[in-house]
Amino acid sequence: MEYAFFLIFAAVALIAAAMVILSRNPVRAVLFLILCFFATAATWLMLNAEFLAITLVLVYVGAVMVLFLFVVMMLDIDFAILRAKLTRWSPIGLALAIAVFALIAEIIEKDQIAFGQHGDELSKIAETGNAAKLGEIVFTNYLLQFELAGILLLVAIIAAIVLIYRGPRSRKLQSIPKQIAADPKTRVHLVSGD
Amino acid sequence: MLQYLIFSAILFAIGLSGLFINRKNIIVLLMSIEIILLAANTNLVIFAKYWGDITGQAFVFFVMTVAAAEAAIGLALVVLVFRDKQTINIQDLDQLKG
Numbered sequence: 001m002e003y004a005f006f007l008i009f010a011a012v013a014l015i016a017a018a019m020v021i022l023s024r025n026p027v028r029a030v031l032f033l034i035l036c037f038f039a040t041a042a043t044w045l046m047l048n049a050e051f052l053a054i055t056l057v058l059v060y061v062g063a064v065m066v067l068f069l070f071v072v073m074m075l076d077i078d079f080a081i082l083r084a085k086l087t088r089w090s091p092i093g094l095a096l097a098i099a100v101f102a103l104i105a106e107i108i109e110k111d112q113i114a115f116g117q118h119g120d121e122l123s124k125i126a127e128t129g130n131a132a133k134l135g136e137i138v139f140t141n142y143l144l145q146f147e148l149a150g151i152l153l154l155v156a157i158i159a160a161i162v163l164i165y166r167g168p169r170s171r172k173l174q175s176i177p178k179q180i181a182a183d184p185k186t187r188v189h190l191v192s193g194d
Numbered sequence: 195m196l197q198y199l200i201f202s203a204i205l206f207a208i209g210l211s212g213l214f215i216n217r218k219n220i221i222v223l224l225m226s227i228e229i230i231l232l233a234a235n236t237n238l239v240i241f242a243k244y245w246g247d248i249t250g251q252a253f254v255f256f257v258m259t260v261a262a263a264e265a266a267i268g269l270a271l272v273v274l275v276f277r278d279k280q281t282i283n284i285q286d287l288d289q290l291k292g
Contacts, residue, residue: 003197006198007197010197013201015205017209017229020226021208021211021215021222021225021226022207022215029222030219030221031241036232042237043236047240047243049196049239049254050241051251052235052239052254052255052258055258060228063261063262064289066229067265068268069195071269071273072253073278074228075272075282090214093210093211093212093213093215094214096214097207097208097210097211099212100206100207100210101203101204101206101207103207104199105203106198108196108203113196114195115244116266121244130248130251133248134252134255138255139254141249141252145203149256152260153262157266159267159270163267163270163271163273164273186211
């Protein structure tokens with residue numbers, strides 16, 4: 001039963017991911033990426049990562065992908081140009097992707113690994129609460145990293161604002177340096193009349 | 195477990211090929227990077243379950259923080275580039291010398 005559910009969600013996620021890179025319309029690509037995140041969150045639920053699955057939906061779909069959607073819709077892109085044919089690099093890309101997948105698959109195949117070889121702690125944790133256990137470890141062992149992550153987010157906020165900020169444009173302010181630097185010769189055009 | 199690993203490997207390969215196939219639109223490139231990060235996170239979650247250790251999930255938590263910051267700044271840069279050049283077609287952005 002679980003395997004069947006996994007197959008469904010994995011298939012949805014992979015097809016959605018493929019559509020992200022193949023679709024010509026960026027808005028559609030963002031929507032497919034949201035679908036991909038939802039399906040992957042479902043597979044994370046089966047891997048006893050309940051809190052992370054919810055975080056993936058809330059943070060990624062709720063915040064990051066909305067940001068993507070905003071930017072895609074805000075930019076006045078000429079879709080006709082973007083809709084052009086695939087580039088000459090695409091065979092290289094496909095070959096590289098297949099090679100990387102073959103490499104990973106080879107490594108996976110060599111090690112016959114299965115869940116439960118090293119205990120099944122996370123399933124037991126699931127009964128008491130995945131978020132509680134995760135919070136326990138994040139706020140004790142990884143407290144410094146947690147605070148650094150907070151600082152990183154603050155820096156990201158400031159950086160994004162500084163990059164986008166254009167200054168007050170709508171207000172009609174007097175610019176004194178500009179007035180002092182003004183050259184009278186460029187302001188007055190003398191018309192020779194005779 | 196094998197099926198989960200194969201799933202994340204395919205996801206990674208799709209994201210990687212997206213970087214090469216879609217060389218028109220910077221935003222789609224950023225989305226390919228998001229897919230790659232998702233595949234890496236999935237691998238961490240898988241091995242957290244394999245070892246019965248929640249540390250892997252804590253690491254995913256931090257990776258997601260960094261990915262959110264990366265997306266915010268990346269999109270801000272895209273908006274800046276668009277404001278400057280009126281295009282986000284990668285093949286038009288070739289002023290860099292060298």
